[in-house]
Amino acid sequence: MTATLKDLRPAYVAGIGFHRYQFISETPYVELGLTAVRAALADAALPWEAVESAYFAKALLPMAPGRAMLRHLGATGLPIVHVENASASGSAAFRHACMEVAAGLADIVLVVGVDKPMPVSRAESLARIGNLADDAFAPFTHFALLADAYASRTGASVEDIALVAVKNHRNGSMNQFAQHQKVRSLDEILGGKKIAGGFTSLQCTPVGEGAAAVIVASEEGLRRCGLGLDRAVRVVSSAGRSQRVYDDATRYDAMLTEETAAIALRDAQITAAHLDVVELHDAFTVEEVEYVEAMGLCGDGEAIPLLKEGAFDIGGRCAVSASGGLISMGHPIGPTGVGQIGEITRQLRGEAGARQQPGARTGLAHMVGVGAVCYVHVLQRP
Amino acid sequence: MDDLLKPTLYRPEGTPDAPTHPALLGGVCAGGHVFFPLQHYGCERCGSVDLKPKALSGVGRLLASARVHLHAGKSREAPFTVGSIQLDDGPIVRTLILDHDAALQAGTRMATTLVRVADAEGRACLDLRFEPEANAR
Numbered sequence: 001m002t003a004t005l006k007d008l009r010p011a012y013v014a015g016i017g018f019h020r021y022q023f024i025s026e027t028p029y030v031e032l033g034l035t036a037v038r039a040a041l042a043d044a045a046l047p048w049e050a051v052e053s054a055y056f057a058k059a060l061l062p063m064a065p066g067r068a069m070l071r072h073l074g075a076t077g078l079p080i081v082h083v084e085n086a087s088a089s090g091s092a093a094f095r096h097a098c099m100e101v102a103a104g105l106a107d108i109v110l111v112v113g114v115d116k117p118m119p120v121s122r123a124e125s126l127a128r129i130g131n132l133a134d135d136a137f138a139p140f141t142h143f144a145l146l147a148d149a150y151a152s153r154t155g156a157s158v159e160d161i162a163l164v165a166v167k168n169h170r171n172g173s174m175n176q177f178a179q180h181q182k183v184r185s186l187d188e189i190l191g192g193k194k195i196a197g198g199f200t201s202l203q204c205t206p207v208g209e210g211a212a213a214v215i216v217a218s219e220e221g222l223r224r225c226g227l228g229l230d231r232a233v234r235v236v237s238s239a240g241r242s243q244r245v246y247d248d249a250t251r252y253d254a255m256l257t258e259e260t261a262a263i264a265l266r267d268a269q270i271t272a273a274h275l276d277v278v279e280l281h282d283a284f285t286v287e288e289v290e291y292v293e294a295m296g297l298c299g300d301g302e303a304i305p306l307l308k309e310g311a312f313d314i315g316g317r318c319a320v321s322a323s324g325g326l327i328s329m330g331h332p333i334g335p336t337g338v339g340q341i342g343e344i345t346r347q348l349r350g351e352a353g354a355r356q357q358p359g360a361r362t363g364l365a366h367m368v369g370v371g372a373v374c375y376v377h378v379l380q381r382p
Numbered sequence: 383m384d385d386l387l388k389p390t391l392y393r394p395e396g397t398p399d400a401p402t403h404p405a406l407l408g409g410v411c412a413g414g415h416v417f418f419p420l421q422h423y424g425c426e427r428c429g430s431v432d433l434k435p436k437a438l439s440g441v442g443r444l445l446a447s448a449r450v451h452l453h454a455g456k457s458r459e460a461p462f463t464v465g466s467i468q469l470d471d472g473p474i475v476r477t478l479i480l481d482h483d484a485a486l487q488a489g490t491r492m493a494t495t496l497v498r499v500a501d502a503e504g505r506a507c508l509d510l511r512f513e514p515e516a517n518a519r
Contacts, residue, residue, distance in 0.1 A: 127421075127423070129419060129421045129423075130388055130390050130391045130419050131391075131419070132388070132391060132392075132475060132476070132477035132478075132510060133464070133476075133477045133478045135455050135457055135458060136450065136453070136455075136458055136462065136464055136477075136478055137464065137476060138453070138454065141448060141450055141464055142476075144448035144450070145445075145446040145447070145448050145464065145465070145466050145476070146446070147448075148446040148447060148448055148488070149445055149446035149466075149488065152446065152487075152488035152489075193452070194451040194452065195450075195451060195452050196448050196449065196450045196451060196452065197448035197449065197450075245415075245426055245427045249473075249474045250445055250446070250466050250474055250476075
C-alpha cells in the first residue's frame with residue numbers, strides 16, 4: 001500500500017507571487033521570473049536563504065534557464081530541477097515540490113514557472129509515425145471538434161458555450177495579473193475574429209509571457225523562521241496521470257480529467273460538492289463545460305444550465321476560473337499551473353478582493369498538457 | 383494515375399467491405415486492438431510488439447466537424463474543413479473533409495476519396511479526403 005500526500009507530513013503553500021501575464025515583450029525572462037519569486041518570498045515573509053530547493057517550470061524557454069535567473073537572488077547552491085510537461089509543467093513542478101516537503105527532504109521549497117513564446121516542435125512528430133493531415137490541426141482545431149461534438153451530444157449552442165468566455169473575461173477584468181483585463185459582452189465575444197468552428201478569438205486563451213511563483217513549506221520550516229500557519233494553505237492531495245486508451249478516443253482530455261480528479265478528491269477525502277473554488281484548463285471555452293462535468297461538479301450535460309444560473313460565478317456554488325482562467329488571465333505555459341495554485345491560495349486566505357468567493361475553504365487546481373498528461377491538486381484552509 | 387502523397391497511410395484499392403473507397407493502412411495487435419496508422423513500436427493498449435498490417439475500410443461515421451477560418455501553417459490556406467470520423471473498423475481518424483456547401487451533421491456516413499493536390503515540390507499527386515458517403519463518386 002502506497003501513501004497519499006495526506007498521509008505524509010503536511011505541506012503548505014506559504015507564499016505566492018506573480019509577474020503579470022502579458023503579450024510578448026522585450027522583457028527578459030529573468031526579470032519576469034525574479035519579479036514573481038521576490039513577490040512570493042515577500043508574501044511568505046521568508047528570506048531567499050531559507051529556500052532549500054527549487055523547481056523551475058518551463059515549456060518554451062531553452063535548456064537550463066533556472067540558475068541563470070535564480071543566481072541573482074544570491075547563489076546559495078540549492079538544488080534546481082527544471083520541469084517540462086507542456087501546459088502542465090507548473091502543476092508537475094508543484095507536485096514534486098509538495099512531495100519533497102511532505103517526505104521531509106526539505107522544509108522550504110520554491111516553485112517558479114517562467115516562459116516566453118518561442119518556436120517549439122512536438123517530440124511526437126519525431127516518432128516517424130505518419131499522419132493524414134496533422135498540419136491542419138492546431139490546438140484550437142482539436143477543441144473546435146470537441147465543441148461540435150459537445151453541442152451534438154447535449155444540444156448546447158455556440159452561444160451557450162461562449163458564455164464561459166463572458167464569465168471568465170469578467171473575472172479577469174478584476175485581476176491585475178491577467179493578460180486580458182476587460183469585461184466582454186456575449187455579442188463582443190461572438191463577433192470577434194473567427195478561428196475555427198464556433199470559436200472566436202476571445203474564446204481562446206492568449207499564449208503570452210509571464211511568471212508565477214509559490215513557496216511550499218512544512219510547519220517546522222515556517223516555525224524555524226519565526227512564522228506560523230496563519231496565512232498558510234494546506235495541499236491535501238496531488239494526483240498526476242497520463243492518457244490511456246479510452247473507448248471514446250476523441251474525449252481523452254475529459255476522460256483523463258475524470259480519472260485524475262477522482263483520485264485527487266478521493267485522496268483528499270472529499271467530493272466535488274465540497275469545492276468552493278476551481279481553477280481549470282479552460283484554454284478554450286468548451287473545455288470548462290467538459291471538465292466541470294468530468295470532475296463531478298455537475299452531471300453530464302448539466303454544465304450549460306448551471307453556467308446560465310450563475311452556479312460557476314464568483315458568489316455561486318463553486319467559483320470556476322475566478323482568476324479569469326486561461327481564457328482571460330492567459331496561458332504563458334510554464335507559469336500557468338503555478339499561477340492556479342497562487343489563485344487558489346489567495347482565495348482560501350480570503351485575500352482575493354473583488355474576486356473573492358465568499359467563505360472559500362476548499363479549492364482544486366486542474367491542468368492538462370499535450371501528451372496528454374493531467375494534474376489535479378486539492379488545497380484547504382487549515 | 384498520379385502518385386499518392388502519403389502511400390504508407392492509404393491505397394487506392396478498397397477492402398472487401400468497401401471496395402469502391404480507398405483503404406487506410408492500419409494495424410492489428412495480437413490482442414485484437416485495431417489501430418491507425420500502422421506502426422511497429424508497440425501496441426498502445428497492451429504493449430505487444432506482435433503487430434500486423436490491416437487494411438481498414440474507408441467508411442465510417444462523422445463524430446464532429448469544424449470549419450477552420452484561421453491557420454498559421456504556410457502549407458495550407460484557410461478556410462478548410464476538418465472532421466473526426468469513427469471508421470467502421472474501429473479507429474477514429476481526424477483529417478480533412480472535402481469542401482462542401484452544407485453544414486455537416488454528426489452521425490453522417492462518410493467515405494474516403496482521393497483528390498488531386500500538389501506536393502511540396504509542386505508536383506501533382508493524390509491525397510486522401512473524407513466526404514459524405516452520399517456524395518461519394
